[in-house]
Amino acid sequence: MNKTWWKEAVVYQIYPRSFCDSNGDGIGDIQGIISKLDYLKRLGIDIIWLSPIYQSPNDDNGYDISDYQDIMKEFGTMNDFDELLEEAHKRNIRIVMDLVVNHTSDEHKWFVESKKSKDNPYRDYYIWKDPKDGKEPNNWGSWFGGPAWEYDQETNMYYLHIFSKKQPDLNWDNEKVREEVFDMMTWWLDRGVDGFRMDVISLISKEPELPDGEVMGRFGDLVPFCAHGPKVHEYLKEMNQKVLSKFDIMTVGEAACVTLEEAKKYAGFDRNELDMVFQFEHVETRGGDYGKWDDKPTPLVELKEIFDKWESGLEGIAWNSLFWSNHDQPRAVSRFGNDSPEFREISSKMLGTCLHFMKGTPYIYQGEELGMTNANFNQLEQYRDLEAINSYHELVVQGGLAPEKMMDFLKYRGRDNARTPMQWDDNTNAGFTSGTPWIDLNSNYTEINAKIQLNNKKSVYNYYRELIRLRHEKDVIVYGSFHMLLKEDPSIFAYERVLNKQKLTVVCNFTEHHVNCDAVPEGAKVLVSNYDNSGNKLLKPYEAVVFEEIIS
Numbered sequence: 001m002n003k004t005w006w007k008e009a010v011v012y013q014i015y016p017r018s019f020c021d022s023n024g025d026g027i028g029d030i031q032g033i034i035s036k037l038d039y040l041k042r043l044g045i046d047i048i049w050l051s052p053i054y055q056s057p058n059d060d061n062g063y064d065i066s067d068y069q070d071i072m073k074e075f076g077t078m079n080d081f082d083e084l085l086e087e088a089h090k091r092n093i094r095i096v097m098d099l100v101v102n103h104t105s106d107e108h109k110w111f112v113e114s115k116k117s118k119d120n121p122y123r124d125y126y127i128w129k130d131p132k133d134g135k136e137p138n139n140w141g142s143w144f145g146g147p148a149w150e151y152d153q154e155t156n157m158y159y160l161h162i163f164s165k166k167q168p169d170l171n172w173d174n175e176k177v178r179e180e181v182f183d184m185m186t187w188w189l190d191r192g193v194d195g196f197r198m199d200v201i202s203l204i205s206k207e208p209e210l211p212d213g214e215v216m217g218r219f220g221d222l223v224p225f226c227a228h229g230p231k232v233h234e235y236l237k238e239m240n241q242k243v244l245s246k247f248d249i250m251t252v253g254e255a256a257c258v259t260l261e262e263a264k265k266y267a268g269f270d271r272n273e274l275d276m277v278f279q280f281e282h283v284e285t286r287g288g289d290y291g292k293w294d295d296k297p298t299p300l301v302e303l304k305e306i307f308d309k310w311e312s313g314l315e316g317i318a319w320n321s322l323f324w325s326n327h328d329q330p331r332a333v334s335r336f337g338n339d340s341p342e343f344r345e346i347s348s349k350m351l352g353t354c355l356h357f358m359k360g361t362p363y364i365y366q367g368e369e370l371g372m373t374n375a376n377f378n379q380l381e382q383y384r385d386l387e388a389i390n391s392y393h394e395l396v397v398q399g400g401l402a403p404e405k406m407m408d409f410l411k412y413r414g415r416d417n418a419r420t421p422m423q424w425d426d427n428t429n430a431g432f433t434s435g436t437p438w439i440d441l442n443s444n445y446t447e448i449n450a451k452i453q454l455n456n457k458k459s460v461y462n463y464y465r466e467l468i469r470l471r472h473e474k475d476v477i478v479y480g481s482f483h484m485l486l487k488e489d490p491s492i493f494a495y496e497r498v499l500n501k502q503k504l505t506v507v508c509n510f511t512e513h514h515v516n517c518d519a520v521p522e523g524a525k526v527l528v529s530n531y532d533n534s535g536n537k538l539l540k541p542y543e544a545v546v547f548e549e550i551i552s
């Protein structure tokens with residue numbers, strides 16, 4: 001048992017734009033975050049992962065950075081940031097920054113220079129190619145719609161952008177780019193930040209030949225040539241040696257498209273690359289005709305297979321990161337639980353239990369601790385996310401998909417579901433802002449908000465608080481081995497955790513029905529449960545129980 005602080009920690013993700021607005025411009029900001037640190041301290045979390053707060057024209061809400069060493073004007077100043085860091089550290093909360101270095105904004109000075117001419121010293125900071133037969137250099141499609149290449153008239157060449165055309169991909173094969181990024185990272189670490197969540201870090205090394213991809217829909221698939229490319233591990237080892245290894249920090253790679261075998265390379269204990277990766281198999285929708293757009297839940301047996309594969313597969317080799325949601329995903333309770341008034345709270349607690357007792361570091365996405373639900377937007381005009389807007393255009397306007405169908409897809413899968421403002425109280429705009437919020441609130445804030453929940457012992461918030469407290473108290477939750485139970489059961493998610501003589505059995509009913517559960521141990525003590533009188537073999541709707549035993 002190799003004790004490590006980031007294994008024992010619970011991470012809380014803040015999407016600053018939607019967290020708390022301190023000055024009434026409708027946009028969350030750093031002073032807003034500072035004003036809520038006591039709320040987070042009370043919840044008990046150890047680490048904040050801050051989605052990007054750097055200078056940005058906000059084509060993709062800060063994931064398009066125009067200056068890595070400055071703060072977004074709407075969010076505040078560098079002084080505000082230093083104050084946040086100091087106030088967080090005073091409360092023993094660490095701060096992990098988002099590091100977005102697969103691409104920059106097209107307004108970053110490197111790109112502004114790069115675009116000027118073929119012989120500009122910054123030209124090679126990005127991926128420029130000549131036209132092929134008067135068209136794009138290859139058939140790749142951008143993940144945000146349209147081709148992955150943008151034409152520049154001035155120099156008659158194309159640049160690569162896996163995301164929006166305002167997010168040109170950096171050329172990591174250029175040593176100068178790596179040096180600039182490493183220096184920038186060191187600058188933040190010297191300032192006192194506690195680590196990085198690395199945005200699409202799995203995409204930084206591209207196959208130099210840039211071959212056409214298999215056509216899916218209108219464009220070719222770039223994944224086989226960009227995900228886990230030829231030099232990604234070499235570059236991460238270099239980053240580790242030159243930067244990461246010099247600090248006591250936590251790193252987690254957003255490893256889009258990662259497989260178990262690749263994850264072992266990114267995060268293997270003996271690899272000197274990253275501490276953990278995010279894998280996405282349990283939140284990706286597969287097999288649909290419209291890429292990620294789908295409105296069907298994943299069957300529980302499949303979901304369990306995925307978790308089991310990652311839990312067993314990384315045992316002793318690398319560390320898991322555990323999450324139901326983030327700023328790119330719908331709300332956990334709306335997707336994996338049941339957000340009807342009857343079952344919303346109970347199923348939110350069930351999901352929290354199921355996730356927090358598995359082996360790995362749990363991540364809570366802001367509002368999840370209140371059981372916040374999907375946005376339920378009925379008008380396209382309510383959506384702000386460029387992915388939603390571009391996809392609507394591509395699939396409905398150009399592709400002929402029925403608009404109602406697309407609206408259903410957006411309601412189920414759209415990223416703005418997670419981006420509606422935090423619901424602090426039942427005042428105007430849920431206490432998020434005194435002005436006009438940049439995106440509509442969920443109209444259910446009078447029923448779901450922090451103020452009601454803080455004072456209610458039975459709230460989702462106080463249940464999460466208990467889950468976090470238990471993690472800090474019991475080594476078996478952090479370090480125990482994991483064994484999936486009842487693999488074929490279509491209704492129950494059950495597993496055991498064992499450390500020395502301590503054993504936990506976790507049983508979670510994922511349905512709104514009563515279900516009989518053979519994994520309930522005889523005579524074991526109930527450690528925590530989302531119902532008052534738990535312990536029976538017959539599980540109530542969305543019941544979750546953790547049993548504790550001493551074994552010989």
Ligand code: TEU
Binds near residue numbers: 200254328387
């Ligand atoms: O997301 C990367 C990524 O894989 C997304 O394209 C994801 O597939 C999509 O959002 C699911 O709908 C990261 C960030 O988390 C995301 O917010 C950014 O937009 C993206 O990178 C570009 O920086």
Ligand code: CA
Binds near residue numbers: 029
């Ligand atoms: Ca503000």
